[in-house]
Amino acid sequence: MMKKILILLVPLVSLAAGVGAGSLLKPEAETPGESDHGAEAPAPDEAPEYVKLSNQFVVPILRDGQVGSLVILSLSLEVRPGQSEEVYAKEPKLRDALLQVLFDHANAGGFDGGFTEGAALSPLRQALKEAAQVALGQIVTDVLISDIVRQDG
Template structure:
């Protein structure tokens, strides 16, 4: 059993506590400028859920990762990872888009998508 499972066991039946499901691997997003990779952005994401979706999320993780990568690539293509990419308004837009695709897959039991870490590494060139 995961430690996170034990932390939420005390909610009991009908509990309103959230469960946090960390996706196994980081997401790596290329930032392309002038037809070359100018940087790589690396993110770690977790889902905050109402229901006990942990096993279902892990079963469907490849599909979810594909959908998340689509959102992340679009965000990069719109310049979302350029300049002050950690500004709260930019991250709020990204979180909202990620939450929408997670809800398409798992419904309203997905409360939020949490960005646990984010880093940008500029490439040499």
């Protein structure tokens, strides 16, 4: 039993460490204009702020009742200027809402096949944005998927 657990945990810990290291070496935020997922554009004199959520999201993909894969994502929010603290103040509620969207997406098969194609990620981005707006209000103008990886077991 312990051997089975170790066989599953070692690759996951290695993956998490690699993704974490990659996140640390990656620039913190996109510059305005790099993301055009249909977000409302702020006024030209008001550049949006980008808030990188502190922890990654880990989504198990079940196959025949067993964890067959894990999808690990890093998300950032595009928010109206001066609203970063509001995001951090409500982060537990926000993470819960975003995780529910990710679990629903996984259960619908959204992380199968070519899940990184633009057409496949667009509905996920929209659902994440809507969930973030329910949790935080209209301060959220977009949700950015800054990292995504699927680890098949």
